[in-house]
Amino acid sequence: MLFLLLNILFVQSSFAGDQRLQSFNSSSMADRFSGDERLQSFNSSSMADRFAGDQRLQSFNSSSMADRYVKNEHAVDNPEEIASMVDLSIRNSTERRNLGFFSCGTGNPIDDCWRCDPRWQLRRKRLANCGIGFGRNAVGGRDGRYYVVSDPRDDDPVNPRPGTLRHAVIQDRPLWIVFKRDMVITLKQELIMNSFKTIDGRGVNVHIAYGACITIQFITNVIIHGLHIHDCKPTGNAMVRSSPSHYGWRTMADGDGISIFGSSHIWIDHNSLSSCSDGLIDAIMGSTAITISNNYFTHHNEVMLLGHSDSYVRDKQMQVTIAYNHFGEGLIQRMPRCRHGYFHVVNNDYTHWVMYAIGGSANPTINSQGNRYLAPVNPFAKEVTKRVVTSNGVWRHWNWRSEGDLMLNGAYFTPSGAGAGASYARASSLGAKSSSLVGSLTSNAVHRLLYPLKTHQMDIISPQTVLEMANKLNLMLIMAMAVAAFALHVAARTAPIEAAKGLNDQKNFLGGGFSGIGDSGLPFGGLGGGGGLGGIGGGLGGFGGVGIGGIGAGVGGVGGGFVKIP
Template identity: 85%
Template structure:
């Protein structure tokens, strides 16, 4: 997670205004999401593809053999709360050609860092397979897509991705692993600004005070802190089709129990595979509303889904395979200072497949019908989870054939 830096005052004011304007009434959220669904459906009727896999994201683009020519169609395929993230759809393509020369203050043209700090929208692709080891965290600017399709791209063994006080970012098709703490250094965040950064914890993807973010089809493992963390009033986020492995604290959603601004947080977690070597936090939630739908949980050592500070968790159509350990069969874990207070928290399990002794402890009166609709994503049968998540992680995409 990212500590505050000298970017502070103006950016925090911007984030505060964004958060204060966020819609919190579930009925208003419902009407907005219904409109978005209608608009998205109309877009998909304009010649988009269907591979019949049942995974609505993949069916939208993966069976197109001309995916390279039509890369930007991906931006219209998002689902869930992050479905309006357009990334760099309305900008030009930018090709990363240089994987070695990472200068955090004066990035060179051709590098990934140079691309992501630009003010204009960009759809960023890679000329060839690359291993990118960043000297400091990679600070994103708004309206950017990082699209790793067609190349084997690793961001590893250094700083990783920071999405702070920005909007409309898509991260797709990357291998993100072995991220290290960085900081106490100058880092550029735009062509006109660089500033002192304190210590970054070493998250794979850190989302801080940002909105309309989509993290899709990445393979993430073995970072110093979280694989994906979203905190400090972030919202409108979808985390989908990712393959998570070999990590302790996988996903954190919410800064702290006392940080009530995270009540606006809305996150969809869909079609991910939580695989070998995972221990906990898939995700760990605070305050907000979290739709966990059609994911495959094949490994955990402590628990799968946890939370504190009265989050609403809607678990639908997931497959939970409990570990052999007889003391880790429970899917859920609650952390709360007042004994029994968690019984009022709305946590529900609907249509989940619970295997090898797995059990989910529900609470509250169940998510309100309006919130269930506001999830903007209908769960499919848990019996289909294996096929829905079979392509999780970074894909191998070749020119002239389907991904």
């Protein structure tokens, strides 16, 4: 009895004091970000004025979105000033201490810029000041209002519902986009973004999955942070809206996770990407000023393409920083595959590849500094580099260098061209740290969050919610066991109880539980090992011919349960 009471008290105290396991409540982010819930009228200046030299941009007419949607409850003012956001800050600070996900002081300049602030959720837009590398000037939606995505649906790509991600990203003014809760967003067609947008998935578990994914085309100043992007599919041959005043016909898209096309000042940070139909991140057609940082790449063939084709010379202006990423299990090649341009590959962790890690053609300049390369077991795949369909007489003049990289398990980098630092000035974007620090620098790139079930338009359960449910169910199961034990105790005083057949005459508890508790007069099955979704297996059987059968569908796996009372 004492054991049961201690268990019950322990679980109850864990519920009362543990803030870390609370999931986001159903109150809207708009309540937390109280203030003006109306979007201001969009000004009449067209996006074509911002990009006067680019004829491919569609000009936007002067009709304001305020005319279309008189009231937009998803736009709010200055959430930094709202004290009700403190509960989210507390939640994540406790997660930081216990899960390591929000740890600071790693030496990673991006993480240390915002994670070390215990009130970062009150100052979300400060993230825009944390950029590094060639994409460091991307401001995203820093100068705009917040937009709260509350609806994971994507019913109509031409006329998106207010409150959806598509409705947010097409607006023609800066917006900092956040999410009300965990969600899976399955897009019917490409998510075509507009300039000056931040998609900020911090604090929630948001998946873009099982449909189309993200297109950044002929725009500027975009930040994408904290999303899980996976299982992207080819879509197209459909009408899709790209701004409040324009929609048009889209041909088939390849199924990239993130496609960057003719765009600049782009920062892709702290996302997990895997299992898409084409590339995970592709940047082509004159895109430049890009930073790809702190991402976790897994389970994919052609990971990253930087440069459209060998003949597309506009990509000679391309500058891309690839920093603090973890290239993990199940990857085959293109981490990245470069054409023309200048590429700074710095302080990344390469733990898996099948064919090669870094490849290229058409004379790209590649500056590899402070990375950790762990070669595969295959003795024919130890080389980090690959010159794609190019003869030795041509590529030996290309500027590819390895400086301070850590080569493990026989990995090697084949350099070429100039070795002097001056030749890599345009491929240098930040100071590299020692490769011995890569494990710490990339520690927050690894997202160990639960993947959702493969369903459409269905909110997923966060790890915190799972743990909370497990604790609640565990408490219920312990209480049920206590009631059953008490009933057996009473029965033991009134009638002899014979053990189940096949058991010996000793008091014993099966299922990995505790022994000897029967002596206290509270006979019951042992608390079984294992955790996870299980049940009370076996039940309490053979008590005077009346068995108490298995109580199922529990969490915590209470196992065994045959007892004998003399």
